[in-house]
Amino acid sequence: MLQHFLKSKLHRAMVTHSDVEYEGSIEIPTDLMEAVGLGEGEKVLVASITSGNRLETYVQPGKPGTGHIVVNGGAAHRIKQGERVAIMAFGLSETPVKARKLVLDERNGIVRAGR
Numbered sequence: 741m742l743q744h745f746l747k748s749k750l751h752r753a754m755v756t757h758s759d760v761e762y763e764g765s766i767e768i769p770t771d772l773m774e775a776v777g778l779g780e781g782e783k784v785l786v787a788s789i790t791s792g793n794r795l796e797t798y799v800q801p802g803k804p805g806t807g808h809i810v811v812n813g814g815a816a817h818r819i820k821q822g823e824r825v826a827i828m829a830f831g832l833s834e835t836p837v838k839a840r841k842l843v844l845d846e847r848n849g850i851v852r853a854g855r
Contacts, residue, residue: 741834742832742833742834743832743833743834744830744831744832745830745831745832745833745836745837745839746828746829746830746837746839747777747829747830747831747837747839747840748776748777748778748828748829748839748840748841749776749826749827749828749829749839749840749841749842749854750768750772750776750826750827750841750842750844751826751841751842751843751844751854752789752824752825752826752843752844752845752851753809753824753825753826753827753844753848754807754809754822754823754824754825754844754845754846754847754848755809755810755811755819755820755821755822755823755824755825756807756808756809756810756821756848757808757809757810757811757821758810758811758812758816758819758820758821759810759811759812759813759816760812760813760814760816760817762812762813762816763812763813764797764798764812764813764814764815765797765798765799765800765812765813765815766784766786766797766798766799766800766809766810766811766812766815766827767799767800767801767802767808767809767810767812768799768800768801768802768809768827769801769802769803769804769805769806769807769808769809769848770801770802770803770804771804771805772842772844772848772850773799773801775840775842775850776829776840776841776842777829777840778799778827778829779799780799780800780801781798781799781800782798782799782829783796783797783798783829784796784797784798784799784827784828784829785827785828785829785830786811786815786819786825786826786827786828787825787826787828788818788819788823788824788825789823789824789825789826790822790823790824790825791818791819791823793818793819795815795818795819797811797813797815799829800812807847807848807849808848809825809827809848839854841853841854842854
């Protein structure tokens with residue numbers, strides 16, 4: 741039987757920008773995407789540690805090394821600039837998956853690999 745397992749997580753990411761007028765998505769720098777195994781267009785769950793709001797959207801690659809996490813479109817009404825979020829992707833597997841997790845600082849620099 742296939743089950744859903746966490747496969748990728750960016751924990752305590754800081755939303756650096758939000759744009760209600762932009763086409764919906766969350767922009768994540770490609771260096772962070774690669775570090776946790778997120779792909780362009782992949783569905784993610786974004787949970788605000790600040791407000792408790794949660795939403796699903798898809799990943800849009802951003803410029804590497806910038807630390808810019810940008811919430812776009814209608815999602816920007818729910819999660820705003822300055823909020824801390826957990827960005828999670830799940831996959832289907834018959835056996836448990838060891839998730840790739842990173843804990844980030846206020847500039848979205850990598851603090852450590854998560855547990």
